Amino acid sequence: MTYQLIQIPQGGEAIRFAEGRLQVPDNPIIPYVEGDGTGRDIWRAAVRVFDAAVARAYGSRRKIFWMEVYAGEKSFRQFNTWLPDETLRAFEEFRVGIKGPLTTPIGGGIRSLNVALRKALDLYVCLRPVRYFKGVPSPVRQPELVDMVIFRENTEDIYTGIEFQHGTPEAERFKALLREHFPDQFAKIRFPETAGFSLKPISVQGTERLVRAAVRWALENRRRSVTLVHKGNIMKFTEGAFRDWGYALAKREFRHQIVTERESWILANREQNPDLSIEENARLIEPGYDMLPPEQQAKVRAEVEDTLATLWSTHGNGQWKRLLLVKDTIADVTFQHVLTRPRDFDVLATPNLNGDYLSDALAAQVGGIGIAPGANINFESGHAIFEATHGTAPKYADLDKVNPGSVILSGEMMLRFLGWHEAADLIIKGMEGAIAARTVTYDFARLMPDATEVRCSEFGDAIIRHMDD
Numbered sequence: 001m002t003y004q005l006i007q008i009p010q011g012g013e014a015i016r017f018a019e020g021r022l023q024v025p026d027n028p029i030i031p032y033v034e035g036d037g038t039g040r041d042i043w044r045a046a047v048r049v050f051d052a053a054v055a056r057a058y059g060s061r062r063k064i065f066w067m068e069v070y071a072g073e074k075s076f077r078q079f080n081t082w083l084p085d086e087t088l089r090a091f092e093e094f095r096v097g098i099k100g101p102l103t104t105p106i107g108g109g110i111r112s113l114n115v116a117l118r119k120a121l122d123l124y125v126c127l128r129p130v131r132y133f134k135g136v137p138s139p140v141r142q143p144e145l146v147d148m149v150i151f152r153e154n155t156e157d158i159y160t161g162i163e164f165q166h167g168t169p170e171a172e173r174f175k176a177l178l179r180e181h182f183p184d185q186f187a188k189i190r191f192p193e194t195a196g197f198s199l200k201p202i203s204v205q206g207t208e209r210l211v212r213a214a215v216r217w218a219l220e221n222r223r224r225s226v227t228l229v230h231k232g233n234i235m236k237f238t239e240g241a242f243r244d245w246g247y248a249l250a251k252r253e254f255r256h257q258i259v260t261e262r263e264s265w266i267l268a269n270r271e272q273n274p275d276l277s278i279e280e281n282a283r284l285i286e287p288g289y290d291m292l293p294p295e296q297q298a299k300v301r302a303e304v305e306d307t308l309a310t311l312w313s314t315h316g317n318g319q320w321k322r323l324l325l326v327k328d329t330i331a332d333v334t335f336q337h338v339l340t341r342p343r344d345f346d347v348l349a350t351p352n353l354n355g356d357y358l359s360d361a362l363a364a365q366v367g368g369i370g371i372a373p374g375a376n377i378n379f380e381s382g383h384a385i386f387e388a389t390h391g392t393a394p395k396y397a398d399l400d401k402v403n404p405g406s407v408i409l410s411g412e413m414m415l416r417f418l419g420w421h422e423a424a425d426l427i428i429k430g431m432e433g434a435i436a437a438r439t440v441t442y443d444f445a446r447l448m449p450d451a452t453e454v455r456c457s458e459f460g461d462a463i464i465r466h467m468d469d
């Protein structure tokens, strides 16, 4: 493929994908976007850490050939386009890349370039691990209990970008369509004359591939549970459907490796009392059973009967305790429970917007978004773009101040994705060493009275130094 704006580095090779696996040469070309705002500072610090880790782990045998690709303000300044087609082609061709944050204006202007990249490459999983590094300041009492991994759906939901702005002819046509074809729905709009609209599509395919990836990852990594986080009580046909499709997929495709929470209750009830009737078991699993209408009660009884009939031999007598637990929780209370009972949460699978909110909130428990990494992945094609959870923090741009930890840990995830675990391990070691030595950036230093505040670049240096501890 030919490129006009992008310089392909001499001596590197593209990562390929064959038979469901990445084929990573020892000299991979990796496209990167520097990013807007603080992106410049954190990228400069991070790339030195990546190169140092690879050099220490593999000597001259392996080396990353970095290839700058353009997006955002730098691209607009240089090429008068926010997201050149070449950038998409390069991420497509070279398969695995990394990016800094990109600015998205509020209330108007261009739509998110971050979202555009995810959609263009169909990177349907936004994977954001949240773990604690010893010594990191935290507002909670036991941050070490936080070890959660968010699987955020990355291509649907409100991020689809189908919106109608109040006062535009498009909004008027959309309202006319509602008024004519869905008068009952139209009547629910409190202030139709001045309302804007955003649509929220969530599909079977989008949900299933996300939940499949989360369950598979949880099994491969011996995690305890996958929690489907949704607001299905209010958005019944999108978030509620996400829950139902998620459970159905887990039961259909992973039957012998998982147990749902309700199934575990039914089986445990029978184990505690082998003589328990179906009705008594139904009463135990369904609070308010006696208040339900008869057809609902019959449904709960059928669920108990079916679970015992189909699962007792494979999952009963405590066998279910060794399996992956699949459960669900409503989004609002989840924000309380991840704080008050972090032990109950492990892998979280959730639609796009919930995942966006949750990832920043969870990061706060373990040091903040300054060290919150992430990846956007398509597990079928092997395409992936690694990026920090945080944004461009424009007030700190070019001050060499902010924490480069998020993009560094995103690179650590990328190295693992490539199978370069030794280099990834060195980054973790360096990060642990730098934090233990209390040489930290402003965000940690303001919560650690006896720490030495260092610049963004110096924190990168400290990580490199502590790789040799």
Ligand SMILES: NC(=O)C1=CN([C@@H]2O[C@H](COP(=O)(O)OP(=O)(O)OC[C@H]3O[C@@H](n4cnc5c(N)ncnc54)[C@H](OP(=O)(O)O)[C@@H]3O)[C@@H](O)[C@H]2O)C=CC1
Pocket: 038, 042, 100, 101, 102, 103, 104, 105, 114, 368, 369, 370, 371, 387, 388, 389, 390, 391, 392, 393, 394, 402, 403, 404, 405, 406, 443
């Ligand atoms: N994937 C992406 O590219 C993303 C892009 N964005 C975009 O970024 C822009 C700014 O968004 P905003 O909501 O202000 O969120 P930001 O994440 O950019 O910044 C919010 C606050 O988080 C803290 N923070 C952010 N980055 C760091 C860091 N590296 N080290 C330490 N602390 C950090 C700072 O807190 P404090 O003030 O307390 O020091 C900062 O003021 C918007 O245009 C938004 O759309 C947002 C999220 C993701």
Ligand SMILES: O=C(O)CCC(=O)C(=O)O
Pocket: 102, 103, 104, 112, 113, 114, 115, 356, 389, 391
């Ligand atoms: O695209 C943006 O500007 C925001 C994205 C975001 O908040 C995220 O990816 O978590």
Ligand SMILES: [Mg+2]
Pocket: 356, 357, 360, 389
């Ligand atoms: Mg976000």
